[in-house]
Amino acid sequence: MTEAPQRSPLEVADLRNRVRTVIDEFLARQTEILADVSDDCAPLIRYVADLMDGGKRLRPAFCYWAWRSTGAPDEPAAVAAAASLEFLQAAALIHDDVMDGSDLRRGAPAVHRRFAALHRDGRWSGDAEHFGLSAAVLAGDLCLTWSDELYSSSGLNPADLRRGHGIFTGMRTQLMGGQYLDLLEQARADRRRGGAADRARRVMHYKSAKYTVEHPLLLGGRLAGADDELLGRFSAFGLPLGEAFQLRDDLLGVFGDTHRTGKPAGDDLREGKRTVLIALAYERATGGQEAVLDSLLGDRTLGAAGVDTLRQVIADTGAPAAVERMIGDLLERAVAALGPAELAEPGRSVLIALAEAATDRTA
Numbered sequence: 001m002t003e004a005p006q007r008s009p010l011e012v013a014d015l016r017n018r019v020r021t022v023i024d025e026f027l028a029r030q031t032e033i034l035a036d037v038s039d040d041c042a043p044l045i046r047y048v049a050d051l052m053d054g055g056k057r058l059r060p061a062f063c064y065w066a067w068r069s070t071g072a073p074d075e076p077a078a079v080a081a082a083a084s085l086e087f088l089q090a091a092a093l094i095h096d097d098v099m100d101g102s103d104l105r106r107g108a109p110a111v112h113r114r115f116a117a118l119h120r121d122g123r124w125s126g127d128a129e130h131f132g133l134s135a136a137v138l139a140g141d142l143c144l145t146w147s148d149e150l151y152s153s154s155g156l157n158p159a160d161l162r163r164g165h166g167i168f169t170g171m172r173t174q175l176m177g178g179q180y181l182d183l184l185e186q187a188r189a190d191r192r193r194g195g196a197a198d199r200a201r202r203v204m205h206y207k208s209a210k211y212t213v214e215h216p217l218l219l220g221g222r223l224a225g226a227d228d229e230l231l232g233r234f235s236a237f238g239l240p241l242g243e244a245f246q247l248r249d250d251l252l253g254v255f256g257d258t259h260r261t262g263k264p265a266g267d268d269l270r271e272g273k274r275t276v277l278i279a280l281a282y283e284r285a286t287g288g289q290e291a292v293l294d295s296l297l298g299d300r301t302l303g304a305a306g307v308d309t310l311r312q313v314i315a316d317t318g319a320p321a322a323v324e325r326m327i328g329d330l331l332e333r334a335v336a337a338l339g340p341a342e343l344a345e346p347g348r349s350v351l352i353a354l355a356e357a358a359t360d361r362t363a
Contacts, residue, residue: 012350015079060079062354070225086147087147097110102271104263106262111139144172171215197280239334244327247326261362266304278314280322281319331356335355
């Protein structure tokens with residue numbers, strides 16, 4: 001008899017579908033508001049909606065299950081507050097693709113590429129690429145605004161929302177700081193080889209780890225009225241787990257399957273992303289390997305053969321294996337930190353399952 005497949009932790013309590021419903025209903029209201037401005041604003045909604053149709057919904061999941069793990073009940077308003085994090089994620093993705101010059105996101109053209117195509121198809125005046133970048137910046141800004149609006153209008157008690165507001169605003173500010181550090185590291189990479197791995201981890205800490213796991217956990221806990229001891233447990237669980245999540249992303253950005261990741265193979269190599277993986281490859285490289293890295297990394301015209309060469313060199317340095325060990329160690333540390341906490345079920349079990357799903361994935 002064939003054993004039934006285990007349900008994804010993202011599907012427990014039908015959370016993924018409930019988050020999607022909240023997003024769809026919210027965007028329907030925004031469509032009416034922008035229609036008063038002009039029917040020409042329709043692509044702003046459509047392109048954002050298409051982008052948000054995919055995704056793992058990890059951030060709302062960590063927020064919601066932190067809420068539930070305190071013993072708080074299943075609450076539609078808590079789902080809506082958690083769903084607001086998806087708009088923050090959409091803003092980060094749109095702006096990140098602009099900064100990286102990425103062509104694809106989640107298997108479809110990036111938002112700025114879609115706006116550029118709209119310009120070209122309409123045979124409008126001016127430069128299509130500039131129009132695309134400008135419109136994408138506005139779309140990302142809209143998503144930031146909408147994240148705040150959905151949070152504020154979620155239906156939770158105003159006192160609860162005020163209690164979580166500091167986490168919510170601090171998360172957004174630190175995310176932008178992390179994005180800037182990422183830009184800065186790319187610009188200074190050739191002049192600052194020493195300490196590259198530490199700097200890459202700092203970027204990862206603020207650009208991904210905190211807003212992907214720790215801050216959503218703290219937000220859910222704050223909204224539910226968790227005490228400082230439990231919030232400390234959430235931080236000790238969320239920070240190493242967020243780093244492990246991003247390290248997995250770094251590996252997938254170089255060695256992942258395009259059909260699963262939704263981004264062109266080798267895009268991170270063409271962009272010259274200074275990740276922990278790349279920093280470790282440089283630390284371990286021989287003179288010849290370093291020369292190849294210097295020559296090919298960050299070459300926007302890099303073809304399939306060049307990508308394969310870089311992949312092989314990075315693999316030969318042993319950096320991927322080192323990153324895998326780091327992921328395992330960080331996951332173990334995260335789960336251990338959560339262990340002593342007094343958490344309600346099914347919250348505890350789902351949080352641990354989410355940790356494993358976030359770090360052992362192919363997309």
